[in-house]
Amino acid sequence: MDLLLLDELGELPSGRIAVLDDAHGALAAALADRTSSSVVAHSDSLVNERRLTHLGVEIAADLTSALVGTQLVVLRLPKSLDALDEMARTAAQIGANDVRLVAGGRTKHMTPSMNAVLATSFEEVRASLGRQKSRVLHAAGPKAVKQPWPQQRHHDDLGLTVHAHGAVFAGTRLDAGTALLISQLHHLTDTEGTVVDLGCGTGILAALLARRFANVTAVDVSAAAVASARLTTSGSVDVRRADGLSEFADASIAAVVSNPPFHVGTTKDSTPTLKMIKDAGRVLISGGELLMVFNAHLPYLPRLKALGRTNILVRDNHYVVTRTIRD
Structure with missing residues (x-):
């Protein structure tokens, strides 16, 4: 999954990159090695957050501080559509004007509803080809959306x-x-x-x-x-x-x-x-x-x-x- 996500990122931006809910820090560590850009990580779980502290990347205590000004958001797709909606809306609202979102998941856990959720906040949503039972969703072109969360x-x-x-x-x-x-x-x-x-x-x-x-x-x-x-x-x-x-x-x-x-x-x-x-x-x-x-x-x-x-x-x-x- 992590390798597929990294392969799908394309050219990395010169600006801020946010990594969300990276359970073991592999994504954040790989991105920090690949770019001189600022990499910030946020995990909803304190247990997972503590695993990230040794990576030398910025740790954000909440979603808003993680996503403000970001050009690229990388995440594993959450189980909850509401969680995905808040992530996408927050990125579209406070990310950079050209912010894009790349989200990976196991194909068996992915549904068309995830595409629809992302399409609420982004103009363009597409899915990658599947590989090793996983797939990646790409979202770009942030919309002017309202924020109903919380x-x-x-x-x-x-x-x-x-x-x-x-x-x-x-x-x-x-x-x-x-x-x-x-x-x-x-x-x-x-x-x-x-x-x-x-x-x-x-x-x-x-x-x-x-x-x-x-x-x-x-x-x-x-x-x-x-x-x-x-x-x-x-x-x-x-x-x-x-x-x-x-x-x-x-x-x-x-x-x-x-x-x-x-x-x-x-x-x-x-x-x-x-x-x-x-x-x-x-x-x-x-x-x-x-x-x-x-x-x-x-x-x-x-x-x-x-x-x-x-x-x-x-x-x-x-x-x-x-x-x-x-x-």
């Missing part, structure tokens, strides 16, 4: 306006898993200690928890999620970009509430959640609580029971909500 929606049933950038799971919607978890928040014990919304996404859970608890912290590895949650919670919550619970001290948290992801990009991966459950054992105080929702088929119950006394609070056709008391 979007917002008011939920009357929650009394809450939800804000969302394109890369955040579920956007401004209330997904079914989070809704089921909300129905069980009353099981949490009253506490003056810290309550953490882990993997906070748009910040819905954190905003609701802040109505009851004085010390709520929202954590997510995603820059887009953190920016969204700060808007949704309106300053009522400490929102942090962090890799899970790694930045919390031992026995420092009274409760963790989480609707954890089970995909990394297009790949199902339970590893981050299994790590989170293990780390919860470190950061929770004795008698602390872990309230979690997850798809019923995922292998979390044995790990939760090893952590402490675990009860299933509710389940439906898809999801289970559990409450674990730290031994």
Whole structure:
């Protein structure tokens, strides 16, 4: 994939080049070696961002600072069309007048809708020939487009306006898993200690928890999620970009509430959640609580029971909500 992208770039510009969501830094490193132009990298994931720090290229903390004034944007196609739309619109709005975008993906994950999304922001969109089960989309000729990101929606049933950038799971919607978890928040014990919304996404859970608890912290590895949650919670919550619970001290948290992801990009991966459950054992105080929702088929119950006394609070056709008391 990376080699195909590099082969499809054509003549490199003399100006700024942005590399987006380069998971391991191979693209950014290769471009930095090929040109004397300024190369800036931005990854939504903090884990991926930390892999880029040794490359000697500029690291941008957010999409806007990465794309301002860029002549060339290079990326792997995201799973989310909303994420692609925000990238394309931002590039068309604040990139150079001649900015072009080159995006690669596995053919099996690509759809005509991706071309349509790019065509909203660029005059010319074309696809490369396929190679090794991959393909590249080229977009050039930026249009004068509006910027609807972040979007917002008011939920009357929650009394809450939800804000969302394109890369955040579920956007401004209330997904079914989070809704089921909300129905069980009353099981949490009253506490003056810290309550953490882990993997906070748009910040819905954190905003609701802040109505009851004085010390709520929202954590997510995603820059887009953190920016969204700060808007949704309106300053009522400490929102942090962090890799899970790694930045919390031992026995420092009274409760963790989480609707954890089970995909990394297009790949199902339970590893981050299994790590989170293990780390919860470190950061929770004795008698602390872990309230979690997850798809019923995922292998979390044995790990939760090893952590402490675990009860299933509710389940439906898809999801289970559990409450674990730290031994």
